[in-house]
Amino acid sequence: MALMADTPQPPRVLIVDDDAAIRDGLVDVFTRAGFAAAAAGDVAGMERHLASKGADLIVLDLMMPGEDGLSACKRLSGKGRPPIIMLSALGDDADRIVGLEIGADDYLAKPCNPRELVARARAVLRRARDNEGATAPGESVRFAGFRLDIPRRELIDPDDVVIPLSAGEFRLLRAFVERPQRVLSREQLLDYAFDNDADVFDRAVDVQVSRLRKKLERPGGIEIIRTVRGEGYLFAVKPTS
Amino acid sequence: MAAVARSSRGLPIAGYLALLVALALAAAFVAVMAIVLWLPPRPPDVMRADIVAEHFQAGYDHMRIHGRFIDDRAMSWRVQAEPPGQMHLPQMHPTQHRLAARLNLNPRQVRIAAAQIQRSDVFVFRVREAEEMSRDTRREVERLRTEGRGVIIERAPEANPEIERALEEHGIAVRALPPPAPVPPAVGEASGGVPTPPTPPVPPAARVPMFAPAPPGVVLISGFEIGAQLPDGRWLVMRQGRNWAELSWIGRATLVIGGTLLVLSLLAMWFARRLTRPIRNFADAVQAVGVDPQSEPVREEGPRELRGAARAVNTMQARLRALIADRTKTLAAVAHDMRTPLMRLRLTAENAAPEQREKMAKEIEEVEALVASFIAFARDDPAEEARVRLDLTSLLQSIADDHAEAGRNVSFAGQERVIITGQSLGLKRLFSNLVDNALKYGASSRIKLRREESAVVVDVEDDGPGIPSEQRESVFEPFVRLNEEGTRGAGLGLAAARSIARAHGGDIVILDGEKGALMRVTLPA
Numbered sequence: 001m002a003l004m005a006d007t008p009q010p011p012r013v014l015i016v017d018d019d020a021a022i023r024d025g026l027v028d029v030f031t032r033a034g035f036a037a038a039a040a041g042d043v044a045g046m047e048r049h050l051a052s053k054g055a056d057l058i059v060l061d062l063m064m065p066g067e068d069g070l071s072a073c074k075r076l077s078g079k080g081r082p083p084i085i086m087l088s089a090l091g092d093d094a095d096r097i098v099g100l101e102i103g104a105d106d107y108l109a110k111p112c113n114p115r116e117l118v119a120r121a122r123a124v125l126r127r128a129r130d131n132e133g134a135t136a137p138g139e140s141v142r143f144a145g146f147r148l149d150i151p152r153r154e155l156i157d158p159d160d161v162v163i164p165l166s167a168g169e170f171r172l173l174r175a176f177v178e179r180p181q182r183v184l185s186r187e188q189l190l191d192y193a194f195d196n197d198a199d200v201f202d203r204a205v206d207v208q209v210s211r212l213r214k215k216l217e218r219p220g221g222i223e224i225i226r227t228v229r230g231e232g233y234l235f236a237v238k239p240t241s
Numbered sequence: 242m243a244a245v246a247r248s249s250r251g252l253p254i255a256g257y258l259a260l261l262v263a264l265a266l267a268a269a270f271v272a273v274m275a276i277v278l279w280l281p282p283r284p285p286d287v288m289r290a291d292i293v294a295e296h297f298q299a300g301y302d303h304m305r306i307h308g309r310f311i312d313d314r315a316m317s318w319r320v321q322a323e324p325p326g327q328m329h330l331p332q333m334h335p336t337q338h339r340l341a342a343r344l345n346l347n348p349r350q351v352r353i354a355a356a357q358i359q360r361s362d363v364f365v366f367r368v369r370e371a372e373e374m375s376r377d378t379r380r381e382v383e384r385l386r387t388e389g390r391g392v393i394i395e396r397a398p399e400a401n402p403e404i405e406r407a408l409e410e411h412g413i414a415v416r417a418l419p420p421p422a423p424v425p426p427a428v429g430e431a432s433g434g435v436p437t438p439p440t441p442p443v444p445p446a447a448r449v450p451m452f453a454p455a456p457p458g459v460v461l462i463s464g465f466e467i468g469a470q471l472p473d474g475r476w477l478v479m480r481q482g483r484n485w486a487e488l489s490w491i492g493r494a495t496l497v498i499g500g501t502l503l504v505l506s507l508l509a510m511w512f513a514r515r516l517t518r519p520i521r522n523f524a525d526a527v528q529a530v531g532v533d534p535q536s537e538p539v540r541e542e543g544p545r546e547l548r549g550a551a552r553a554v555n556t557m558q559a560r561l562r563a564l565i566a567d568r569t570k571t572l573a574a575v576a577h578d579m580r581t582p583l584m585r586l587r588l589t590a591e592n593a594a595p596e597q598r599e600k601m602a603k604e605i606e607e608v609e610a611l612v613a614s615f616i617a618f619a620r621d622d623p624a625e626e627a628r629v630r631l632d633l634t635s636l637l638q639s640i641a642d643d644h645a646e647a648g649r650n651v652s653f654a655g656q657e658r659v660i661i662t663g664q665s666l667g668l669k670r671l672f673s674n675l676v677d678n679a680l681k682y683g684a685s686s687r688i689k690l691r692r693e694e695s696a697v698v699v700d701v702e703d704d705g706p707g708i709p710s711e712q713r714e715s716v717f718e719p720f721v722r723l724n725e726e727g728t729r730g731a732g733l734g735l736a737a738a739r740s741i742a743r744a745h746g747g748d749i750v751i752l753d754g755e756k757g758a759l760m761r762v763t764l765p766a
Contacts, residue, residue: 022588091616094666111583154665159630162632165635166642211638211642
């Protein structure tokens with residue numbers, strides 16, 4: 001809720017879905033969560049809305065009559081567009097990867113928990129806001145010989161071996177590579193890397209960090225995640241895209 | 242126009258083979274012609290009877306002087322009690338009589354037998370090799386000379402002048418032989434051991450031409466046997482030995498045939514390659530199409546049959562692609578049509594009282610899990626995803642961690658860094674399905690990983706009731722669930738898991754765990 005206090009204006013979210021019931025339901029959910037929610041029934045309506053009123057975030061359905069969400073997302077990518085969360089009836093890992101690779105900032109499968117959608121929306125907005133060093137969606141990040149494939153949520157080590165990450169490890173590592181060479185406190189990491197409503201404690205951060213360190217450990221390699229006594233952790237290398 | 246048509250359709254395999262056979266026949270013909278034209282004719286093993294008789298005389302003399310056989314590789318010598326078989330050979334009478342006279346023997350004490358006798362005017366083959374036999378004679382004559390015995394060689398009018406010259410160099414007199422008389426010559430006409438002063442050399446005769454017939458009146462024999470009685474009454478017999486002159490001819494013929502064979506085999510190899518390269522390419526291309534229907538179409542090349550097959554595969558690939566596109570579209574539509582109402586329901590549930598909301602959410606989740614497994618199973622195509630090298634330890638650890646993070650009791654144990662080649666999403670689905678299945682029947686799941694010689698073994702164990710052995714195969718069939726009441730899921734998880742394991746060259750079997758069931762996944766290392 002710290003986010004809401006910082007911004008005098010409620011964030012504007014645009015919901016694009018061809019199903020009226022879902023549209024209205026989502027507008028309801030977002031309005032209740034403190035967003036200024038608007039809705040459009042197709043891509044053309046979305047573009048009209050963006051042109052006239054603008055938006056801070058788009059929740060975009062994938063399969064719609066007329067132009068579908070994927071191509072709209074592809075078309076919008078790269079020109080200062082608002083972040084996009086894809087909400088799709090296709091929920092496979094492969095579909096999710098395609099969506100993220102095309103440039104969506106997040107991808108959720110229908111039916112989802114509306115509160116999770118709101119939480120993801122906040123996370124995406126936050127990432128977009130302090131976007132200094134933030135990774136562009138659909139890319140991979142390199143550091144110290146490793147590569148973090150963001151859409152696939154995989155770490156590829158210097159020997160080209162895929163090191164699968166758990167969801168928690170991935171979010172933590174992503175939080176680190178987006179804020180390199182900065183001391184991050186456990187609270188900050190909790191905030192960045194864990195769902196707001198997940199009841200996790202500082203101790204959980206330590207556990208995840210130690211797991212992540214193990215996966216990043218290579219004989220003769222440098223220490224990538226450093227402990228800063230009493231303060232938190234520091235991602236010690238500069239990532240390149 | 243014809244050439245264009247042929248190059249576009251290619252030669253049938255039978256055509257290639259016919260071409261090869263034709264080329265082989267042509268090569269064989271060329272080889273035979275080369276032997277006929279390039280090689281001199283095979284030297285005959287016929288010899289001139291008069292020279293053979295001379296040779297025998299030298300051997301006989303040698304036997305009488307030294308008491309042992311003459312060193313001779315052209316003829317085989319032996320001594321026997323019985324005379325060799327006498328044949329009635331009127332053509333041989335002059336030779337027989339002359340030889341008897343030279344050996345100081347009665348004509349009855351000399352026997353000549355021959356398998357074949359030819360008059361030289363019929364037998365038109367060169368006889369140089371046969372004449373070269375007389376070199377042995379020459380050598381022997383020289384030895385006799387150095388032993389102090391004067392020797393006169395009677396020169397046949399057509400004898401090789403080279404031999405003559407060589408003899409003269411060694412001080413051996415050569416004199417012309419009177420033309421063979423039709424009747425046996427008188428006794429004492431000539432005999433070894435009578436010293437005669439050398440006569441001046443006659444002018445060298447013309448070189449014997451290769452194909453010249455033997456001089457008239459000379460008898461050519463082969464397969465002969467000549468015998469003469471020794472003073473002790475036994476018989477010295479000389480038999481024609483191996484025709485050594487033939488060896489060089491055989492050698493040269495072998496060279497020609499070998500060379501032809503070499504050329505032919507190179508040709509055959511080139512043909513085989515030309516014929517099999519498109520087949521290999523075709524196999525590779527078909528393999529690629531099998532793995533990825535979106536791959537390049539198969540190139541239509543090579544023999545006509547192969548082009549036809551390639552065209553058929555391309556048609557099939559196009560159909561396959563259309564089918565896949567159809568399936569993807571259908572699945573997307575099904576997913577959309579089923580999940581949209583679920584999403585509506587989920588949003589409606591948000592307006593319900595909190596405890597009702599949770600209940601509804603749980604129901605919706607269950608239906609969604611069902612829909613997800615149907616769609617996942619229907620679109621299941623283990624071949625689609627690329628294979629990468631991946632750390633199986635991290636993969637299993639991340640599955641356990643994800644469950645643990647959600648508050649479920651899933652543990653992992655295994656050595657660090659077990660690297661295998663496989664599909665990261667596919668393998669994740671495989672093991673997630675097994676763990677989900679374990680959690681469906683028990684409260685906890687333990688994943689254990691170990692590496693064996695040529696495989697990695699992953700055990701996923703639960704603490705449920707276990708699986709009766711008679712059902713351990715059937716649970717892998719789609720839509721089969723162990724106990725019908727109270728279980729969620731469509732019964733597709735294990736089926737999908739096994740198909741992924743098998744696509745990786747591995748398998749899943751069910752064993753007894755410590756408490757519940759144990760699913761053992763074996764994957765090639």
